[in-house]
Amino acid sequence: MKKKASLKTIAKNLGLSPGTVSRALxxxxxxYRISDETVDAIKKHAEEIGYSPNLIAKGLxxxxxxxxxxxxxxxxxPFFAIxxxxxxxxxxxxxxxxxxVDAEEDTDKEKRQVQNMIGRKVDGIIAAPVGTAFxxxxxxxxxxxxxxxxxxxxxxxxxxxxxxxxxQGSYDAIKLFLDNGHTKxxxxxxxxxxxxxxxxxxxxxxxLEENGISVEEKWETGNEFSMExxxxxxxxxxxxxxxxxxxxxxxxxxxxxxxQAIKEMGLTIPADISLIIFDxxxxxxxxxxxxxxxxxxxxxxxxxxxxxxxxxxxxxxxELSPVIVPTExxxxxxxxxx
Amino acid sequence: MKKKASLKTIAKNLGLSPGTVSRALxxxxxxYRISDETVDAIKKHAEEIGYSPNLIAKGLxxxxxxxxxxxxxxxxxPFFAIxxxxxxxxxxxxxxxxxxVDAEEDTDKEKRQVQNMIGRKVDGIIAAPVGTAFxxxxxxxxxxxxxxxxxxxxxxxxxxxxxxxxxQGSYDAIKLFLDNGHTKxxxxxxxxxxxxxxxxxxxxxxxLEENGISVEEKWETGNEFSMExxxxxxxxxxxxxxxxxxxxxxxxxxxxxxxQAIKEMGLTIPADISLIIFDxxxxxxxxxxxxxxxxxxxxxxxxxxxxxxxxxxxxxxxELSPVIVPTExxxxxxxxxx
DNA sequence: CTGAAAGCGCTAACAC
DNA sequence: GTGTTAGCGCTTTCAG
Numbered sequence: 001m002k003k004k005a006s007l008k009t010i011a012k013n014l015g016l017s018p019g020t021v022s023r024a025l026x027x028x029x030x031x032y033r034i035s036d037e038t039v040d041a042i043k044k045h046a047e048e049i050g051y052s053p054n055l056i057a058k059g060l061x062x063x064x065x066x067x068x069x070x071x072x073x074x075x076x077x078p079f080f081a082i083x084x085x086x087x088x089x090x091x092x093x094x095x096x097x098x099x100x101v102d103a104e105e106d107t108d109k110e111k112r113q114v115q116n117m118i119g120r121k122v123d124g125i126i127a128a129p130v131g132t133a134f135x136x137x138x139x140x141x142x143x144x145x146x147x148x149x150x151x152x153x154x155x156x157x158x159x160x161x162x163x164x165x166x167x168q169g170s171y172d173a174i175k176l177f178l179d180n181g182h183t184k185x186x187x188x189x190x191x192x193x194x195x196x197x198x199x200x201x202x203x204x205x206x207x208l209e210e211n212g213i214s215v216e217e218k219w220e221t222g223n224e225f226s227m228e229x230x231x232x233x234x235x236x237x238x239x240x241x242x243x244x245x246x247x248x249x250x251x252x253x254x255x256x257x258x259x260q261a262i263k264e265m266g267l268t269i270p271a272d273i274s275l276i277i278f279d280x281x282x283x284x285x286x287x288x289x290x291x292x293x294x295x296x297x298x299x300x301x302x303x304x305x306x307x308x309x310x311x312x313x314x315x316x317x318x319e320l321s322p323v324i325v326p327t328e329x330x331x332x333x334x335x336x337x338x
Numbered sequence: 339m340k341k342k343a344s345l346k347t348i349a350k351n352l353g354l355s356p357g358t359v360s361r362a363l364x365x366x367x368x369x370y371r372i373s374d375e376t377v378d379a380i381k382k383h384a385e386e387i388g389y390s391p392n393l394i395a396k397g398l399x400x401x402x403x404x405x406x407x408x409x410x411x412x413x414x415x416p417f418f419a420i421x422x423x424x425x426x427x428x429x430x431x432x433x434x435x436x437x438x439v440d441a442e443e444d445t446d447k448e449k450r451q452v453q454n455m456i457g458r459k460v461d462g463i464i465a466a467p468v469g470t471a472f473x474x475x476x477x478x479x480x481x482x483x484x485x486x487x488x489x490x491x492x493x494x495x496x497x498x499x500x501x502x503x504x505x506q507g508s509y510d511a512i513k514l515f516l517d518n519g520h521t522k523x524x525x526x527x528x529x530x531x532x533x534x535x536x537x538x539x540x541x542x543x544x545x546l547e548e549n550g551i552s553v554e555e556k557w558e559t560g561n562e563f564s565m566e567x568x569x570x571x572x573x574x575x576x577x578x579x580x581x582x583x584x585x586x587x588x589x590x591x592x593x594x595x596x597x598q599a600i601k602e603m604g605l606t607i608p609a610d611i612s613l614i615i616f617d618x619x620x621x622x623x624x625x626x627x628x629x630x631x632x633x634x635x636x637x638x639x640x641x642x643x644x645x646x647x648x649x650x651x652x653x654x655x656x657e658l659s660p661v662i663v664p665t666e667x668x669x670x671x672x673x674x675x676x
Numbered sequence: 677c678t679g680a681a682a683g684c685g686c687t688a689a690c691a692c
Numbered sequence: 693g694t695g696t697t698a699g700c701g702c703t704t705t706c707a708g
Contacts, residue, residue: 006700006701006702007701007702007703008701008702016678016679017678017679017680018679018680018701018702018703019678019679019680019681019702019703019704020677020678020679022701022702022703022704023678023703023704026703032677032678033677033678034677034678035677035678038677038678050477050480050481052453052456052457052481053457053701053702054398054457054459054700054701054702055454055457055458055459056394056397056398056403056458056459056700056701056702057398057684057700057701057702057703058701058702058703059394059684059702060392060394060395060398060684060685060686060700060701060702061683061684061701061702061703061704062684062702062703063684065394067437070438074423075413075419075422075423075426076416076419076420076423078414078416078419081413081414081416081419082414084413084438084440085412085413085414085440088413088438088439088440089440089442092439092440092447092451097437097439097454097458098437098438098439099405099435099436099437099438100408100422100426100436100437100438101426101430101435101436102422102423102426102427102430104427109430113430115390116393116435118390119390119391119392119393120393120394120435121392121393121394139388142388143343143388143390256620256621256624259624260623260624263624263626281621282594283594283619283621285598286594286597286598286601286625287624287625287626288601288625288626344684344685344686345685345686345687346685346686354694354695355694355695355696356685356686356687356695356696357686357687357688357694357695357696357697358693358694358695360685360686360687360688361687361694364687370693370694371693371694372693372694373693373694376693376694391685391686392684392685392686394684394685394686395684395685395686395687395700396685396686396687397686397700398684398685398686398700398701398702399685399686399687399688399699399700400686400687400700401700
């Protein structure tokens with residue numbers, strides 16, 4: 001009743017060889033024409049002694065671990081949590097397990113964990129990279145481990161990615177403001193070295209330009225995907241001599257900050273200021289008034305990511321091209337008609 | 339430049355033996371008095387060919403994988419997401435990796451994944467169990483794998499757990515209502531087979547009884563930790579001939595449902611109805627009015643959990659007793675003074 | 677129908 | 693100072 005419950009144990013107890021037991025337990029009885037009695041006896045005994053195959057040993061010899069590394073900058077962010085949920089779901093359906101890393105928005109931790117993943121011989125890696133450094137990711141490619149970016153990505157590498165239609169989502173949001181008569185529209189951005197931020201910013205600018213509205217420099221502000229940035233930027237914007245009538249928050253955290261600032265200043269949405277947030281959250285519908293948002297389909301991003309990575313694991317040669325997942329405007333009550 | 343980058347490769351290329359290379363790379367050069375030149379040469383070459391030790395092989399031979407299984411019923415629930423974040427953080431600090439399972443509130447998946455964890459020879463398992471079935475967890479103990487429950491737990495097993503002070507948190511919330519003059523206080527519960535729900539319910543009842551208020555049967559309702567339950571129960575409660583003046587929602591999801599129902603019915607908090615939610619969420623402070631909540635310290639639960647499981651991994655014999663983590667009332671604006 | 681043996685990559689015990 | 697060997701638990705030829 002010790003830690004002993006290996007193939008060998010079963011073999012010895014039954015007077016068989018490990019090979020036979022292995023074959024019987026892996027449904028290869030037919031192929032090797034092992035007698036039904038033997039198979040039954042083996043299965044029965046395995047059950048009895050609580051045998052559970054050692055996936056580590058299996059992995060060692062197959063050089064396949066049925067494991068996918070998942071690197072997320074912040075699992076407490078609902079956007080990533082929902083994505084992670086769908087990734088785990090799809091992966092486990094294919095009998096793969098997820099090794100989760102929360103990089104804590106820290107490139108150093110990310111680097112260390114990339115090494116860790118490589119050492120653990122994961123079969124593939126799905127990562128939402130933290131920052132703009134990606135040398136460590138090239139190492140993954142060098143090791144021939146399938147790699148895929150989600151959400152965040154780099155255009156100056158050939159690593160495939162799956163992301164939202166950041167440009168269009170942003171464009172649509174601004175268009176909504178414009179259609180409601182707004183012309184003084186502010187943007188609170190994240191770190192512009194991120195491609196997603198650049199794309200979203202592009203959408204903002206293009207929508208304005210197409211409608212003959214020149215972009216007021218003061219209204220394009222912010223520098224970080226954080227609540228604090230949203231909060232401070234909002235206060236600044238609304239204290240401007242010529243304040244905007246509408247704010248577009250470039251992600252959920254910034255949006256929270258905006259909401260906090262507005263609440264604190266005693267202003268009301270949309271009477272005093274209109275708001276759209278990039279990233280939908282269930283609770284945005286519970287606010288009074290509810291907040292219009294650009295919803296990223298993180299479920300779908302997660303699903304596609306797993307399908308992709310499995311494809312790449314099976315098919316060493318296969319080249320994948322980036323996938324852009326459409327966003328959707330969730331119309332609520334935070335945009336005032338002027 | 340193929341998949342070859344093992345100890346053996348290095349050994350061969352350098353005309354050494356795998357043993358020496360292993361020792362050099364694991365800082366045992368001193369102990370074995372390997373010459374500095376050799377060590378340098380080895381390290382240099384390892385770097386060159388992009389060698390990365392195979393943790394799988396290491397694990398096989400050490401029968402230790404530096405891996406902790408984490409089983410969560412729903413990673414998209416912020417309460418669990420935050421806990422998971424802190425668990426990953428603490429684990430990675432100790433050079434352990436997390437294998438994440440989202441049980442999707444499905445006992446069958448949980449069972450399957452328990453087997454999977456066992457097969458993967460994780461060094462320990464931290465689980466927030468889905469339901470009331472726990473036979474499959476006993477299997478883990480039988481395999482001598484350290485096991486620990488967080489949040490949810492079973493009193494009729496000896497498996498240690500770390501959870502919030504569910505009784506006290508609930509008691510405090512009701513006390514707050516009472517202190518504000520409420521006597522008609524409703525409770526919307528989750529599934530009562532869960533120990534956490536029972537404890538929270540106990541806190542509710544005891545606070546009322548101690549204050550000479552008899553518990554109105556109609557006001558104790560609900561049967562599930564879900565938004566829908568919160569929504570439907572609220573509608574029922576508020577349509578009662580003699581409706582309560584205060585609602586206590588027994589978890590965050592129920593709370594969301596309550597908020598939705600109240601919003602839909604055009605009522606306002608706290609003028610028409612007072613509310614406290616068990617589980618704090620950042621956004622509760624952004625609502626107008628902000629919502630008073632019982633905050634569970636999921637950060638601390640996560641941290642303690644990892645410390646515990648590591649202790650148990652190191653110290654096979656060690657017996658751990660349950661830990662109850664205090665809760666905290668976050669006072670906001672959702673309780674009316676009568 | 678089943679057994680024996682090699683080997684996945686690594687470490688540790690034992691040599692010299 | 694370094695090499696050799698055995699073995700972790702499994703699968704997979706190759707032999708019967």
